[in-house]
Amino acid sequence: MARKAKRDLTVDEQLARGPLDLPFLMLVLFLLGIGLVMLFSASYYTAFRDSKPPVSNNPYYYIIRQAAFAAAGLGGMYAASRFDYGYLRLLSPFFLGISIVLLVLIYTPLGVEINGVTRWLNLFLVAGPTFQPSEIAKVTVVLYFSSRLALRDKEHKRRFTKRTRWGRTMNFFEKIGFLELVPYGVTLVAVLGLIIFEPHVSGAMLVTVGAAAVLFVSGISLWWFTGLGGAAAGLLFILYHTVGYVHRKITIWLDPWSVDPQGGGYQFRQGIYSIASGGLLGRGLGNSNQKYGFVPEPENDMIFSIVVEELGLVGACLILLLFALLILRGYWIALHARDKFGMLTAVGIITLLAAQVFLNVGVITGLIPNTGISLPFFSYGGTALVIQLGEMGIILSISRQIPAPRKD
Template sequence: MVFSSSYSYTLVNLGDGYHYLKRVSIWAVVGTLAMIFFSKVNYWHWSKYANLAFIVSIILLILVLTPLGIERNYARRWLGVGESLTFMPSEVAKFAAIIFIPTSISRKKEKMQTFSQGILPYLMIIGLYFGLIFKQPDFSTAFVVVVMIFAMVFVGGIKFSHFLSIAGTGVGAITLLLAYILFSGKGGYKAERITTFLDPWKDPTDKGYQVIQSLLAIGTGGIFGRGLGRSVQKHFYLPEPQNDFIFSIIAEELGFIGGITVILLFMILIWRGIKIAMSAPDMLGCLMSTGVITMIAVQVMINIAVATSSMPATGIPLPFISYGGSSLVIFMSAIGIVLNISKHTNLDRS
């Protein structure tokens, strides 16, 4: 789908219609090797490097906000050399959290029931991650990290009353943040995205253009689609068809059937991950699986919700499908950890 959605753009702008296909193929090979590697190494081994992973991820998130960070489309989210060899520190932060948070919780055990040693330290970690990623700005990834950590902490055994109070505070904070963005006059592009979501036809040639083109792509796909490679919207109508809006191209070319098939495949993957988490041999394995599956589930929901105009537009890729090297490698590495946990579960059963 990356090749189909990007061919016209890369042919006209880069002189090579296979540019993204070549790059994503390389990253797919790297991701597959990473998945195999992590599936072979005992997941307990990574707990030795939990603190290091956390520190490195924070350092990278700080560096991306300095002049070393690479800016694209008014967002500073990348580190690397030039435009070709780059990666997103926020993706590294997700993976680091999947190792660090479960390791920390599994060591605390009954202390998780207390506020000072249970929920409080993780609130500080959430605030640190959220603040650094939101500053890029990248609200969607920051939201994914927050939900992912909350899910692991909740499963890790914090008091339900603590969870409810924090969840209520979080909802209140988000409400105040949205109110500030909309009514303070200082919301900038964030306010524009929210108002565009409420009425994209108010500015169909500028602010609402991308969402409208996405809906046109999905709508014109019908039941069975135009056919693989026959999308019209990818021909410079829909911006970023290979990234944030690749689901729209899937629905246009493969139709309602293709879109539902993709959603069902993700649901099967998520359900299988939940089963692995529930039957994991220990708390560490359970929490790692929970983190990985929550990360995938939340990101899938956000991406598809944006493509269908069910929430304000925000830049976040569809796991395993959208173009993006660091995202693909991180997701496949995370799946490798879940596969290793599953293998130990099967061994314990036998």
């Protein structure tokens, strides 16, 4: 008697039974664990000497808060991994709308100014938690673009009458793909405009990278990326000559030793001293000298310089190797996703992660100008950590639904 053919698992059954991608999960947990240890080492003295509320000389202030955010993020990652990511395609316009509203609220009394820039939001108008809406906008733009571009192959090209000049012009624009890009361009300009004028050029850069990755993988013509890349270079040139914030950063990057020793180049120089003193094997965990009031806010953007000083070149390379393996595994999951939406979403999220790692390490080593971008899983910041772990949960949800290979 012939055996009854096995049916394919439903989406709900795949989510319930797994298996999620174990290598990806373990890499995330390894990096998170190492990041918490290094944050504690980098922030201990800073918190101890800070007498202002809410720190109040508590050396455990940063690590306790970061550990709490990590626990919340892990809960979010688990929930996202059990959630059918297909629903995100329907919810993405709603999420994008919320992120735009939050960006607009920054320009109201709800916006919080820190170190001369207004990038944070406090919805309670009292002393309490703040967050960066740009962190939310990064992932919502990726989800929205992925949801629309997943249906790109099913869309029919529009035809206009050839009897009028307007119709012929529109047919030309349709042929070169301009009309297809209009809704994406309008969305991107709206989001980037709100972020750039905070000012937060580095945040706008990350939003652009995530959106460009999704557009590129979906099959948009390479010529558009060449043209838009040239336009971006031109915009940067204009910003350099018109926006003092951008001009100052690039000037310091070109020659950090020519400016005031206690001015703009101080942070970079102290970071370089920290890296140089680490040597091959480092000074030992907890034994950094530069974190004792030399590197400004070592628990934030400059934490990688403390990592190199304490763990040395070998330790830093091992951490970068873990990041590289995580990124490659993320792209592997994208290649094996069950549908185009999952593939595009995974590519966008992993490209965001890769860009953040590259830009942060590039700043520390002097490869690129200071961007103010944190190192994922390492730098202090509750909003960023929770959202990063939530993004990893989305990748794990995609991995749960990778079609199992058929056995003949």
